[in-house]
Amino acid sequence: MTGGKKNTFGGWAATLVDALDTLWIMDLKDEFAEAVAAALTIDFSGTHMEQVNVFETTIRYLGGFLSAYDLSGDDRLRVKAIELGEMLLVAFDTPNRMPVTRWRVMDARKGYAQKAHSITLLAEIGSLTMEFTRLAQVTGDSRWYDATYRIMEALSQQQGHTRLPGMWPVLVNAQEMNFTWHDTYTLGSMSDSLYEYFPKMHILLGGLEPMYEKLYRESMETAIRYTMFRPMTPDIADILVAGAAHVNENYMGGLEFSGQHLVCFAGGMLALGGKVFEIARHLDIGRRLTDGCTWTYRALPLGIMPETFSMIECPTNEACDWNETLWKEKVLERRGPEAISQGATADLIIEYDRLPQGFASIGDRRYVLRPEAIESVFVMYRITGREDLFHEAWDMFRAIEENTKTELGNGALADVTRADGKVSVMDSMESFWLAETLKYFYLIFSEPGLISLDDYVFNTEAHPFKIPKPV
Numbered sequence: 001m002t003g004g005k006k007n008t009f010g011g012w013a014a015t016l017v018d019a020l021d022t023l024w025i026m027d028l029k030d031e032f033a034e035a036v037a038a039a040l041t042i043d044f045s046g047t048h049m050e051q052v053n054v055f056e057t058t059i060r061y062l063g064g065f066l067s068a069y070d071l072s073g074d075d076r077l078r079v080k081a082i083e084l085g086e087m088l089l090v091a092f093d094t095p096n097r098m099p100v101t102r103w104r105v106m107d108a109r110k111g112y113a114q115k116a117h118s119i120t121l122l123a124e125i126g127s128l129t130m131e132f133t134r135l136a137q138v139t140g141d142s143r144w145y146d147a148t149y150r151i152m153e154a155l156s157q158q159q160g161h162t163r164l165p166g167m168w169p170v171l172v173n174a175q176e177m178n179f180t181w182h183d184t185y186t187l188g189s190m191s192d193s194l195y196e197y198f199p200k201m202h203i204l205l206g207g208l209e210p211m212y213e214k215l216y217r218e219s220m221e222t223a224i225r226y227t228m229f230r231p232m233t234p235d236i237a238d239i240l241v242a243g244a245a246h247v248n249e250n251y252m253g254g255l256e257f258s259g260q261h262l263v264c265f266a267g268g269m270l271a272l273g274g275k276v277f278e279i280a281r282h283l284d285i286g287r288r289l290t291d292g293c294t295w296t297y298r299a300l301p302l303g304i305m306p307e308t309f310s311m312i313e314c315p316t317n318e319a320c321d322w323n324e325t326l327w328k329e330k331v332l333e334r335r336g337p338e339a340i341s342q343g344a345t346a347d348l349i350i351e352y353d354r355l356p357q358g359f360a361s362i363g364d365r366r367y368v369l370r371p372e373a374i375e376s377v378f379v380m381y382r383i384t385g386r387e388d389l390f391h392e393a394w395d396m397f398r399a400i401e402e403n404t405k406t407e408l409g410n411g412a413l414a415d416v417t418r419a420d421g422k423v424s425v426m427d428s429m430e431s432f433w434l435a436e437t438l439k440y441f442y443l444i445f446s447e448p449g450l451i452s453l454d455d456y457v458f459n460t461e462a463h464p465f466k467i468p469k470p471v
């Protein structure tokens with residue numbers, strides 16, 4: 001909107017590095033050369049920021065350099081990836097070799113002692129493997145592979161010992177290497193890419209490490225059983241939504257019937273896992289999850305999904321009839337006794353909150369240019385060739401383009417429930433818009449041979465890594 005900037009993620013120009021491979025794929029080779037020249041001047045030895053997020057640095061910058069190298073073969077990008085990889089390895093210099101995920105780089109530079117955090121987000125510690133493994137592959141130096149392998153080994157050992165065996169809670173204690181203690185389990189926010197990386201690591205390693213298949217199979221068994229639900233919809237749609245399970249210290253708990261844009265990657269993950277491990281049921285669940293996301297896009301007036309929402313569940317994951325009265329009862333019930341005592345009625349809530357049929361609430365009404373829904377549509381489309389997905393993608397693209405376009409780029413939306421033309425575009429364009437969202441859209445409308453899934457595997461920031469072929 002303003003042509004200004006936000007200097008996040010270490011202040012090292014995340015958008016520049018995140019967008020490198022998109023430039024290459026879209027055949028913008030002059031722009032690519034210019035961007036590479038600029039990216040090579042980044043100085044990763046210091047930062048003006050107090051803390052650096054190791055996960056974000058890894059998926060956006062390290063992933064960005066590695067895929068730009070894999071696509072272009074420009075060795076300077078490999079050397080830059082090594083420079084960054086050397087720096088990131090210092091975050092693992094702790095007594096138990098678990099990384100400091102929110103890292104004080106300048107303290108580390110002074111040689112201060114450091115230890116991993118007692119409260120760490122699962123995704124932030126568990127999704128460094130693909131980038132570190134690819135770096136090891138292109139350098140022949142196993143230090144990076146070993147650093148993240150240790151984390152996966154520990155997760156694997158504790159997989160059956162959490163409150164919801166098969167999965168791990170969103171918060172874990174890296175300092176004590178206890179990955180079992182917390183109460184929320186989901187494929188969504190704060191956990192997401194850990195699960196995404198299981199089938200992808202299997203692919204990247206050519207199946208040579210059996211642990212990833214076990215991690216995938218056991219976690220998905222649990223996730224499918226305990227974290228997904230079929231929502232009650234007016235058109236009795238055959239869809240699933242991935243929510244969140246809560247289990248307290250007495251092993252009591254329940255499922256939260258929530259949905260979020262972030263978890264929309266799960267359909268693509270299950271389709272990929274189902275294909276790679278030959279589990280037909282996962283392909284079907286992947287389809288239903290992906291359709292759940294496109295259904296939500298269509299259910300909102302702008303044709304775009306909000307960040308978070310909750311729905312009314314069917315009693316089982318089988319079809320259930322639409323029941324308008326039940327929907328309204330649940331809308332009121334979920335609002336809580338205080339709202340009811342203050343005179344709230346279901347009709348008023350639905351009108352005031354602009355709730356489409358089937359939705360119980362919309363917690364966060366923004367659309368921040370996220371990719372996950374189109375990511376799953378892309379993967380499903382490449383795997384199945386289903387033509388309706390192609391059209392679905394086009395509708396999504398048009399809705400997003402129409403509503404987010406600004407003079408200079410595209411901006412996040414403040415409220416996707418507005419149909420009165422008053423939707424406001426925010427002064428923010430995350431780097432994943434160029435790295436992921438636009439790339440997936442572009443690839444859907446290209447020939448399937450462009451970045452074939454037989455030759456490449458995408459990291460969680462949509463950076464394609466070359467799958468090594470046996471010699």
Ligand code: DMJ
Nearest residue numbers: 193370371372432460461
């Ligand atoms: C991206 O940085 C990655 O896809 C990450 O795994 C989750 N969040 C954003 C996109 O929404």
